[in-house]
Amino acid sequence: MTTASIARVLVDSPLPQLDRLFDYRVPDALAAEVRVGVRVRVPLRSAGRIADGFVVELVEHGEFAGALSDIDAVTSPVPVLAPEVYQLARRAADRAAGAASDIVRLAVPGRQARVEKALLAAGPRPPADAVARPALVAPIADYPVGRVESAIAGGARLALDAVPLVTRTRSGDWVGRWATTAAACAVAALASGQSAILAVPDYRDQEQLAAALADVLPPEAVVRLDARQSNPDRYRAFLRCLESEPVVIIGNRSVVYAPAARLGLILIWDDGDPLHTEPLAPYVHSRDAALLRQELQSCALIVIGHSRSTEVERLVEIGWMTAVTPAPAVLPKVIPTAQQPATDRLAAQARIPSSAWQAARSALESGPVLVQVARPGYAPRLACADCGQSARCRNCEGPLAQKSSSAPPACTWCGALAVGWRCQNCEGTRQRLVGAGATRTAEDLGRAFPGVRVLVADGERPLLAVDDAPALVIATRGAEPIAAGGYRAVLLLDGERMIARESLRVAEDCLRWWSNAIALAARGAPTILVGVGGPIASALATWRQSDFVRAELNDRRALRFPPAVRVATLTGTLESVTRAVAAVAPDPVDVLGPVDLGPGSVRTIIRFDYNNGAAYASALRAEVVRSATSRRKAAAVKGPRPPLGPTLRVRFDDIEPFLDA
Structure with a gap:
């Protein structure tokens, strides 16, 4: 055993007791194939089972003093688990009391044999001429001269406040200004011979980012790696990341674990979005994984958003990150207003104050108007018309809702139709609508603005972009499409209902939802915030969200709530x-x-x-x-x-x- 190689293998298993490296002997027949990072099959002593795993180390002397089992087979000759990715998985798992194999499972896609064989047969890709790539400098100029570029070169950590505007790429696509800023940061890293990883919450943001990158980089310099890809496409993109040529890698939360040649930058957009939270054990947030990877590889880290999360604000306050704001500041026009009084007959039909009605009517003369609502569907909730008690499903006690004016009431939990419904409290049989979703709002506004085109954007009807023709765009929070040239007005409805939700992060979430919607307005276009006042309305009106988030963090410290602890x-x-x-x-x-x-x-x-x-x-x-x-x-x-x-x-x-x- 003194001359034979020993492979230290991470077994792919959900059992927590197997979350360590196991020593296996490398048989002479496999000596040429076993390398660090390759997939292997190894025996487990219990019940003679065979398990999959990854070779993490090759050593001459192992830690186990007894007789070692041989590696059973090499599944693939491609070293798919990069050493730095395993180190990140181990650190992240240790921080979250989890298993490294659970994170490796997120980082390394399942093997696609045909894709792998085709790429191996094609041979190595010829190196691209990095000097010939065009550079985009203007968006970074929104910030103090050279501030962002020097941070990328020096491996610094920045909390970047995004410019709340939309901009047009040279190819004619309209994207948020944050996307062109992210693209410029990626180009700065790529120009220095380093890779960049850009993580966004969902496919809507990814489409904007891809359009911004297509404006400044050739297609072969950008790799998309996300959960919406088919298994072969995802594995093909993953193998592209393993090559020695620096690239820009974009994707959703798990992209922070992607292998990258000479990693120089990790950028996260809108880290407060819950989609950045991994729902699988050990539940590591993409921001936390990025912070760990930045420490391990000394790359730059930029967290960009229209409104900071309390987690990022804490890092700024302790000096772990540096806040950078646009110079000169771009201030949107935000007008908080109260809900319409009972005597406001003009706007009662439209469910908005008359001031907002007038602003929308004026804006529709020149282009589209965005109306953000809290919930999708027609009526988010139904109640008994006689006693007012919430209408519940007879099968599972779930709340009843109505998707459209013609659809029958149905349970939001099990989907059962409320046929023959009877109130459990008063035996009444009549129901009344409580609240208004996107569909009902579209009907109400359609009657208030006759002849105007009405579009609905929500989870069931995704809409990524609209043209500059007059239209009312009714969208749920997070589903707002990009408008060509920006919206001529933005109406934020249901604010009182959103802010009244019982949640630790309710104020932080509302600030982020509303800030992202406001950023879709054209320069100088008004935004009407309906039914919300106080500090959060003042923060939006002055565009000083950091002050509000700082106060929120101080309150959490007093109560010992996360992220203060x-x-x-x-x-x-x-x-x-x-x-x-x-x-x-x-x-x-x-x-x-x-x-x-x-x-x-x-x-x-x-x-x-x-x-x-x-x-x-x-x-x-x-x-x-x-x-x-x-x-x-x-x-x-x-x-x-x-x-x-x-x-x-x-x-x-x-x-x-x-x-x-």
Whole structure:
């Protein structure tokens, strides 16, 4: 064994007790194929199973003193797990008390043999002439001269306030100014011989970013890597990222794990969007993964948005990131206004104040008008017409809603039609509409503005762009299309309903939703914020969102809510959760709970300072492994036994328990 190579393998398994490197002997027959990063198949001693894995290291002497098993086979000769990506996965998993294999599963797409063989047969790609690539300098000039470029060259961390405008590319596409700024940052990195990774929340943002990049870079310099691609296309793009030539890689949250030759920049757009939060264990936010990767590879990190998240504001306040604002500042025209009084008959039909009605009527003479609403559908909720109690489904007790004026009421949970509905409170049979969704708003405004084209944009009817002809565009938050030349007016409805939602992040989310919608207006076009006043309206009117977010963060500090502190949510049996809480002792622990979640399951929240994060994550990770192994032993016992309860689950930085008061 002294002369034979030993491969240290990360086994692809969801079992937490297998989250470590295993030593395997490299047989002579596979010595030429086994390399760091390749996929392999290895035996597991239990039940003679064969598992998939990745070679992470090749060493002469392993840590295991006993006899080693041989690697069974090399699945693919392509080294798909780059060393820096594994280091990032390990660091991110350790920070979140999770498994590295879960993150590697997000970072490395499933193998597509035909794609792989075709690319291997084609041979290496000829190097492109990086000097011939055009450079785009004007959008970065929105900021202090050379400030962003020097930060990219020096590997700095910036919190960039986006310019709230739309702009036209040379090819005629209209995109947000943030997209051209991101494209300019990518060009700056590429010009220095380094790759750039650009992460956005969803496909709408990705289309804008792709259009901005197409204006300044050849197609072969840009790689798209996102979940909407087919498996072969995604794997083909992933293999392109593994090549030695620097490229610009764009995609959604998991793109922060993409391999990149000589990585020089990671840029994240709108990090406050919940789509940046990974819904799979260990639930690492793309911003946190980017921060870890920036430390590991000393690249530049830019977080850009119209409104900062409280997480980014905290990093700015502690000096970990530097805030950069546009110079000179571009201030939108935002007009907060109250909801229409009962005597306002002129606008009652349109569900907006007369001032907003007049602004929309004037703007429609020259182009489109955006109307943002809170909910899709026709009536988001139905209630009993007699007693006013919320109408509920007879099958599952879910709330009833109506998708259109002609559609029958149906349950929003199970989809069952409310045929023969009867109120459980008063036995009434009549229902009334509560609230107005995008479809009903479109009908109301269509009657208030006869002869005007009305378009609806929501999750069921995606609309990416509209022309500059007069139209009323009714869109739910986050689904607003880009208008050619910008909207001539923006109406933000349902503000009072949005801000009244019980959530820890409600004010932060509303500020971000409204800021992104305002940024779609043409220069100088009015934005009417209906039914909202106070500090959040003042922040939008003066375009000083950072002041509001700073005050929000101070309130969170006083209450010890995230992101002022870190939190770990523990879910499982009372015994396993109690043992996990005790595992972090004797350190002082701020414990909330346990709270009963149902049969055999409880939840406890631990709050702690950031400097204790590594120790707590290590201790809780050990408890997860203990819980999993003890459950396995219990399952192996013969004879009758009580049903097994849920295993211990740990989630760091989870705000869901704080959503509802």
